[in-house]
Amino acid sequence: MSEELQVWIDQDLCTGDGLCAQYAPEVFELDIDGLAYVKGDSGDLLQAPGVRTRVPLHLKLEVIDSAKECPGECIHLVGE
Numbered sequence: 014m015s016e017e018l019q020v021w022i023d024q025d026l027c028t029g030d031g032l033c034a035q036y037a038p039e040v041f042e043l044d045i046d047g048l049a050y051v052k053g054d055s056g057d058l059l060q061a062p063g064v065r066t067r068v069p070l071h072l073k074l075e076v077i078d079s080a081k082e083c084p085g086e087c088i089h090l091v092g093e
């Protein structure tokens with residue numbers, strides 16, 4: 014049994030380039046403030062600071078790649 018992977022974004026460091034939303038639009042989205050946020054299970058943007066969302070298994074690689082490529086180094090994985 015592997016642990017559930019969760020992800021959160023530190024918006025203070027987000028450059029707003031949108032790379033994460035290109036990699037995994039089901040998990041990340043840019044808001045009108047130009048910063049990226051994680052999405053909840055129903056697709057709603059979660060905007061509380063440090064809030065985490067569950068990474069669906071089929072998007073795990075995309076989310077890990079997003080975290081690696083993120084120019085702000087502000088995508089954080091928990092439980093990997």
Ligand code: SF4
Pocket residue numbers: 022026027028029030031032033034041048049079082083084085086087088
């Ligand atoms: S890839 Fe990183 S810096 Fe770029 S929009 Fe996403 S969270 Fe922000």
